[in-house]
Amino acid sequence: MTAVLPERPVGGRLIDQFEYGLDAPICLTWELTYACNLACVHCLSSSGRRDPRELSTAEAERVIDELQRMQVFYVNVGGGEPTVRPDFWHLLDYAIGHDVGVKFSTNGVKLDKARAAQLARTDYVDVQISLDGATAEVNDRVRGAGSFATATRALENLAEAGMKDFKVSVVVTRENAGQLDAFKALTDSYGAQLRITRLRPSGRGADVWDTLHPTQAQQRDLYQWLLANGDDVLTGDSFFHLSAFGEALPGLNLCGAGRVVCLIDPVGDVYACPFAIHENFLAGNVRDEGGFQRVWQSSELFADLRSPQTGGACTKCAHFDACRGGCMAAKFFTGLPLDGPDPECVQGYGETALAARDAELIAPRSHLDHSHTGPVRGQPTLLGMPAVPPAVSTPTPPSRICDESPLAGLDLR
């Protein structure tokens, strides 16, 4: 179903223009692989094992050619762990050579001194090292034993190589929310910049969201901290739901899904946003005729998302203009209606809505799961046991396409 497209107003606020979408995304996330050496408990893409249908080098180059034609000036590359793709460094150079700047997220596993020096010599590349605790104790519980050491070694290598403007990327959780100053100090000590983003109940994040999402009190502290430190700290505009505390936070206070943001996943599927890997938000595939451009500009899903937001129950709230109902993915994966409050609504409506959910309700889950099926080295200990997928009641789990891969279960470390 395609909505009758409302007419775009002329002039006015940019945020209103963005609601109607753009000819090309501003912020495109491209996950190059589902393979990962880690098994973080909150992985938003349930990564672990490589998907055999992964885009080939030639296909990835064609996507880059297309992004260049569409003038997508930079992409956020992630995974999985993108650097475990053998052609990662080639694709990085290819993108930069085609006017597509790259910002990539990594756990640091491949950033030895030589790679750090190579990156320091390269223009138009940005690196983000993921770290979810300012201490090994807090970090390794969710990212796995040894992951703090890997990340800080990569940070040391980058600093030593003279790399400028690299980032430390933190997902704020109940366990690390009290470490914001410590994160800032740690980041400063490497001459890096701090980036903090919101925990989403996406992928394996759905399994730990109840345990790990910040409390209301922590959200308020985080909001105050952002107001005080916001100029020096990047957020990917991911905390716009906190704007309903009062003062708007800097950045785009709008759900950009399908409007200014989207995700290309490792097999070329295009989703409305990186936190929405679910069939309901699948707009098409870059392998389809017309490629990425056709998906972005003509998919029915994106056309629907580009209608001005009707906030449903939220429109009556005095803070609706500040938070615009919050994050679509957070609502969806907690089983809340998309036109109601965000589960972490700072006015408390989210908690009420969560409590009012039907006891029988099963929150939607992604159709994809690339989680490691066996234990990995350095298992996160948050769950007190290996982070294997939750037990299924059927004695034999349905076979997944990845299980047929000769590479399934391959240890990539």
Add this chain to the structure above:
Amino acid sequence: MALPPGDAPDVVFDAALPWQRARSVALRPEPFGALVYHFGTRKLSFLKSKLLVGVVQTLAEHPSALAAIEAGGVPEAQRPAYVKALADLARSKMIEPREIA
């Protein structure tokens, strides 16, 4: 490697002088105007009207920024706003002074 634009000395915008879109800046037309992106500073900015897009694109063809604004068909009453918009773009290094040949 070019000098990062952030390290370049600040320029003061004078609309009576010749200007041009900075060499490391790309402009992407959009329904509301355009996106401008500086590959050096990795800063993104927005041109919120098509008239302004025309002015920025033709800066290099005119002896001064003011001349480009006039030639771009900007109504007289709006010209001060356009001068201010260009001053903002100069501050963020999206446009740069042009040497007169």
